[in-house]
Amino acid sequence: MSASAGNWKIAVENLDVFYGTRQVLKNVNVEAAEKSLTCIVGPSGCGKSTFLMAINRLIDEIPGAKAKGKIRVKLNDSHPMDVLKLGDDRLPQLRRRIGLVFQNPNVLPMSVFNNVAFPLKIMRARKKEIEEKVENALKKVSLWEEVRSRLNYPARELSGGQQQRLCLARVLAMGPEILLLDEPTSFLDERLAIKIESLLMELKKEITIVMVSHYLSQVNRLADRVYRLG
Amino acid sequence: MMDCRRKAQISRAILVLSTVVTGSMALVIFLFLFRFSLPLFSSGSLGKFLSKNWDPDAGAFGVYPMIAGSACIASLAMVLAAPLGVALAVFMELYAGSRFSRFLRYFVELMSGIPTVVYGFSALFILVPLVRNTFRYGSGFCVLSASLVLALLVIPTVSLITMDRIREVPRDFVLAAGSLGASRLETLLRVQLPYAWRGVISAVVLGGGRALGDTIIALMLAGNAVSVPSSLLDSARTLTAHIALVSAADYESLSFKAIFLCGLVLFLFSMFSIVFLRVVERLKE
């Protein structure tokens, strides 16, 4: 597949990923167009989550993991670059612009508020700005009404569905250009899933989304392009 | 041949018996110490033993200077060892996987294996003259010399425990923080260390216990003068060194009985630190 055609945002070419000696991804080629929603489908265990973690180089944090190939990304105000060639010191910057939401909600051991505020504090935002952005992000994922009175409670005490939306809100608060989603509605009931889906439809007008999902109907409703792994 | 039930009963009895012996050892030691320092309590002369004077010839058996000496030396050692030990743990995690970090881990483990008497012997000929010549005061056998070496003794305890506890922080948190754009250092300082704070406290308290309980370093380097130290360059005697120094020639003498009081103080302190740690580990976030 050629990466030169059209308005691509992410172009993955010949990606191999190894955990130690075990190969989890083999020769993966994926291209995601700017401001579109690309879906990744495939049997469980085929390395879909690993694929997402390769794009924002989070696999660097997994001992023994190694990625080979090319992951080219075009970020605003910068030249296209190969993510796999970035130096360690530039990873935090990269990950702020490429937000990743895990399948299993991994809230940090802090309060609800501080979870969403965490990336903002790291970017040294002002207190006032943090408060606004946290509220906005929580409203976007339809969580604000549920947690506004419990902002200072440990995030662990929220339900699974609430935690999942909290993690999405946390990433949205960073204002990423690219959003990587791993089964974003797996813990939600139908009503909430529909809400999140319409949020994604709204978001893809502004940012590029790559999503892993195994709900075929969801894929059909949302995806502009579908890739199959494994 | 014995039948199975019988065998099981016997093996179980052996297990129970040895557990009773080992499990009660701490209590037995406590009772011994208590029993032998009891005459001090009952004779109402406890105040005399806690006084500032230790002069067996004059009939003064105060152990207060030794308590002060132990407190000074151990706390100065911890003021050095706690930040350095935690910093080493953070360093090793921050650069985990790098060669220097691996070397450092081996080195710290090696440090924990160096005999204390070897530390003391070496420091006696390097550090003591250095302290004497640098400050041009006293003999160099002082609180400072002992604390510096004691800190080296304790650093491995602090940093190895801290590092283990940092590693126990669920990987999920590290990944979450990383995916939100936190650098390794930020993840360590904002997520891992705060999550592992109980571990850090454990490490420091256990290290403090080692510093307070060590005998040889203070005995060799602190000068062993029986007086409350008023500066870091003053000589001092710790409770442990005091026990080691009292001649046991006359079991019945009052000076011999006073060392049981020292032993009791040390025992109670280590017991309370263990209880304290249990309480801390149970505290909620």
Add this chain to the structure above:
Amino acid sequence: MNRVVVLTIKVLLWVTAVVVPCFVGMLLFFLLDKGLPVISLKLLFGDVAPVKALLLRERVFDGIFPAMAGTFLVVLLSVMWAIPMGVLSGIYVAEFAGGTVKKILDISFDVLASVPSIVIGLFGLTLAIFLHKNISHRIYPCLLISSAALAILILPYIVRTTELSIESVSLPLRLAGLSLGATKQRNLLSVILPRCSGGILSGVILATGRAAEDTAVIMLTGVVASAGIPHSLFSRFEALPFYIYYISSQYADQYELKKGFGAAIVLLIITGMLFGFAHLLKKLVARKINGFD
């Protein structure tokens, strides 16, 4: 975080990571510099022929051989006390004790592990006095008392490693044996203990290292500066760590001091080998366990 703050923190971390090893390295280098030239058969045996000394035909007055032999004997004896008691107690705590009993035992072993070694020495001394007064006037602080006190010092370590090793055996493996009809004892002996013997052994070796380097316990319970090779459990003995301490405070001339440096290196080598071996074993055990996954 602010650039300046990050830089400051990193600089402090690097300074720590460099200064601490340098300081320790300096102490060790000084020791090796002074001590290595002294290492020779003469350091060990003085003027006595090594063969005669090893066969105990002639007493060594001028070498550290008696101290090495004393350390070897006292550590060997203490390990002989501590291993059976410690391992059996560890098994009991891990496999049979439950609820409150386990909690009390855990606290008790934690407390015992934190008792300063000089206090354990004091306990040994008191025990000797007690036996002297009540059992036999021929009992004084001696090899036997010292080894028993050292055993108390290392007991909690052995109990703990045994306990942890047993508890780290995975549930499926445990159930495999039981589901094949083995009794709890049988399962323990033929499935669980073989599985964690490596872990227990490395803990025992570490404890041996601790016993070998401790000075405070033995200095109250029977070690002396000059005694030759002990000929019975009730005789006094020499030991390397005490010899080093004794030299540091009592050396008469440069030659004695040099012997002190030599003895320090010998002790360092002995404990270093024990610790190295224990760590190697731990690594092998870890690899073996990972290999099954």
